[in-house]
Amino acid sequence: MSTHQETPEVRRDILPIPDPQHVGLTTYDAKDPHTTYPPITMLRPPEGAPNVLIVLIDDVGFGAATAFGGPCNTPVADRLAENGLKLNRFHTTALCSPTRQAMLTGRNHHSVGMGGITEIATSAPGYSSIRPKDKAPIAETLRLNGYSTSQFGKCHEVPVWEVSPVGPFGQWPTGSGFEHFYGFIGGEANQYYPGLYEGTKPVEPEKTPEEGYTLNEDLADRAITWVRQQQALTPDKPFFMYYAPGATHAPHHVPKEWSDKYKGKFDEGWDVLREQILARQKDLGVVPPDAELTARPDEIPAWDDMSAELKPVLARQMEIYAGFLEQTDYEIGRLIDAIDDLGALDDTLIYYILGDNGASAEGTPKGCFNEMITLNGLPDIETDEFLLSKIDDFGTADAYNHYAVGWAHALCTPYQWTKQVASHWGGTRNGTIVHWPAGLAAKGESRNQFHHVIDVAPTILEAAGIPAPTIVNSIQQAPLEGTSMLATLRDGGAPETHDLQYFEMFGNRGVYHRGWTAVTKHRTPWLQDQPALDDDRWELYGPDDWSQAHDLAAEQPAKLAELQRLWLIEAVKYDVLPIDDRSVERFLPELAGRPQLIRGTTQTLFSGMRLLENCVLNVKNRSHTVSARIVVPEAGASGVIIAQGGGVGGWSLYAHEGMLKYCYNFFGIEYFYVAADEPLPTGDHQVAMHFAYDRGGLGLGGTVTLHYDGRAVGSGRVDRTEPLAFSADEACDVGSDTGSPASQDYGPHGNRFTGSVAWAKIDIGDDSHDHLVTAEDKLNLSLARQ
Known part of the structure; x- marks a missing residue:
């Protein structure tokens, strides 16, 4: 915790904080007894500002981790929840880059140009992948207020035409407020052979897979080294660390000792698994006793309809994913233990966010051994016989595997749909844990108020006693669009402060307002469906329907129309329009209106x-x-x-x-x-x-x-x-x-x-x-x- 004594001259709403100007007697001779100047002071945040650690795991459904009733052991998350708080209605954007940019800026994803992933950016403001200069990231605000800042792991917010050795680097982590970065730039990483950067310089792992290398362990080692050094040299200076390991995004890579823990545990299939998860969720209280298990959509095959010969491969896919999530949790635990060993854990505000979106349904109905085969449009190569022949190689350095859609749906229990589907909670509701012993009295409790990932940044600022800046680097700043969660965190009975939120991704869209939701699913992640936007069918769910199980659209058309109008108003406000569900146009830079780095022959x-x-x-x-x-x-x-x-x-x-x-x-x-x-x-x-x-x-x-x-x-x-x-x-x-x-x-x-x-x-x-x-x-x- 900072011990800096705040002085009234500090103007923290203007960043960088203006240099103090000394006006007084200037003597000719420094030996003159009247010579006096104020001592140089080091910039520190206000007294009581905590350390901050944000842990953001990739592609984890609400029902995956044991902390939220899932089958994948996450003892570190469980332990933090026992000494902290579970957030049962915390929401993301349904996709990677948009969630990350929204979280790091405290603004809605279209508002900061991230209506989709960077690879399909267009020249429309909501989809450009360019972060506006009037919406500075939280890391920059904290750095300019005296925090040490670092990022480890995944960064997928850099415009594609800037991902090269010549930059520009303004949207790389080190250009976004992080003094230190070690990780990868892009959507996913091979856990055995990642393409890593330290700052903006490419670096190579120091070990091979044969020598025991995994990216999860490497990132934890690097983060531990950084925080030990930071605390050893400047213990009075709080740190802000953003730890985003890239796990558990495909490829699902993990050493066998982790996946073998789950041998035989998924042989009953994904339909039975959904029922088991919901029962545990009710026991834990992360869903209410009357929460219903939503129906499996027709687009997702039943377990009983899958080939008997293939089921051992399907079960193995889930065993590997479960081991992958457990290993990720373990390495996060090593980092948290290191902070504890430094005596800094009580004064560290931790957000442990289990997923930047729902579980990934990008693995096809039967999964794949090498997802690049499927992504190249050649799924017929991976026949059932081929997959069976590779069953022992899944999860190894020889594989590039992803599980079947049915597992993704199960891990989003009890909700409908998955990642990419921003209309329904399966795509956007992610289990989250907040741990801050020095700042939060409650232990082992849950919070059921609605919150969104854009609320993280204003919460950190309030906890640190730092105002949202009005000017950053000479640019007047737009207001934050999230609301602080501190009142919720400190009082389970506090009124809901985030009562209106829109959602949109690839035309899948929805709106939340005071318990009600109106939603429409426009397209399915693993299919080629693309109906006309005007043909989309809207659904309506009431405040008492926790899992969006009962559509009231036919019964209450006036309420549906009210919420549809609200969605449209929010969409105009935050640059969602024009809705962009195009395909080919977004992949051709000259049509999309984005720069193209490489040209010619x-x-x-x-x-x-x-x-x-x-x-x-x-x-x-x-x-x-x-x-x-x-x-x-x-x-x-x-x-x-x-x-x-x-x-x-x-x-x-x-x-x-x-x-x-x-x-x-x-x-x-x-x-x-x-x-x-x-x-x-x-x-x-x-x-x-x-x-x-x-x-x-x-x-x-x-x-x-x-x-x-x-x-x-x-x-x-x-x-x-x-x-x-x-x-x-x-x-x-x-x-x-x-x-x-x-x-x-x-x-x-x-x-x-x-x-x-x-x-x-x-x-x-x-x-x-x-x-x-x-x-x-x-x-x-x-x-x-x-």
Whole structure:
């Protein structure tokens, strides 16, 4: 807790706080006894300002964790709840980037330009992915008031055209008020081979999966190191830490010792699991005794209708997810224990938010082993027989797995629908725990007042005694749109202060007003349904209907019309309009109106560069050439010259056993190799790989020819290719292959080219078949990678 003595001169509504100006006697000689100046003081928040820790887990349904009646053990969440408070009606936006930007700014997601994920931004204000300068994030406000600030884990709020080594970095964490950042930029991360940044610099994990590496443990280690250092050096300075591990987003990666704890526990299937969860929820009091289990929609298959042969795989998917969530909770516990060991836990306001949205229904009705196969529009590759053959590999570094839709629905018990569906509580109601022993007297209680993620920032400011700033970095600030939760937290009988809230995501929309909700589901996450907006059917639910189980629209049309009008008023106020449910237009930058980083038909890259897929020319579905200027040492060369993607799919041009070699990795299922007929000559040379694409469709094969200084030295066939994307987070690297290896000829470490790479160049041909990619395929790809 801060021990700083507040002085009346501090103007905390203007940030940065203006420098104090000394006006008084100026002596000629510093030895003059009348020489006096006020001492330099270090900026600190007001007396009593707590440390703040926000933990935001990814893709967790309301009914997943044991703290809220779920099957996945979360003893750390349980312990915090016993000494803190459970929030049973806390809401998010139904999607990743929007929830995060709303939470970090205290404003509605459209109000800060995040009506969708960054990859489908448009030029409309509510959907631009650009945070307005008059809506500064809470981290910046706290930093400029004297807090130490840090972020660990996922950041998916950076506009896609700014995710590159040249920035700009204004919406990266270190440009958004966080003095320290360690994590990844994007929607998801491979838990064994993440693409990490420290600040804005790419860094590599220090261990391999074989050595026990997981991102969950790494993030906890880094956060513990940071908070120990911060408290050791400035114990009087409170910290603000935002810990967003990226778990439990797909891929569901976890060591077997975690998932094996759940062997056989899900063999009865998702329909029985929903009933079991609801019974536990009632016992815990996180739903009232009369809460009803909503009906399973027809779009979600019944467990009994699933193939008997496939059920062991389906059960294994859920075992792995449960282990993944338990491991995540455990690593969060290590961080909380470290804060406790420092003697700082009582003075730390903790928000433990179990999900930035409901559970993810992006895994298809039967789940998948490598979600990139499904996202590339090729689900038929993963037959039941294929999935059965991989049952022991789910959750390992060889997999990129996601569970079936039925499990997602079950983990949102007792509510309707899932992530992406902002109209219903299954997409937006997330179990949340608040723990602050020094500031909250109540222990082990629940709070049932309605709250929203935009209420977190104003709560922190009130707890710290810091006003919402009127000016930040010379920009007059718009008002916060959330309301402080402190009155609710301190008194379970306090009146509800957040009594009106709109929801919208991809046309799924709803409004809450004083217990009533009016909602309409426009589209289903895993289907291609896209009705006309005017054809959407609205539903109405009353204040006593906890789970939105009984539609009253036909009985009370006047009340429905009143709420529909309220939704429209809020939509106009917060830049929701025009509602954007388009597909193809949002994926073409020139139609969407957003900048495009990479243009043209030629791109030159240099050694040491690491670029995400959207920063590199697209070589899929067309002929292309990859060339490089290299120096081969006298001892011969080995290692990677240039590679893109990784173990779940990609390609690599490298030296192996002294020869130039090319590998095309088709989803980790097939590897196509082409090697030169003669060794690489020593000295300065230009090497190249030309891919002559088979015309006539998407994902076809081609003929590969290798060249030394323009002379053909080998050729071979690639029988089939990936049509849409190699991965969500693997990079294109020059001089090495970071992350998981694209070729089986080398490992994740020690693959750096032993000579030197002056440059590498990608040239694409004019025979692109990308016009055959459907808008639906593009939409599914982007949404599942967030």
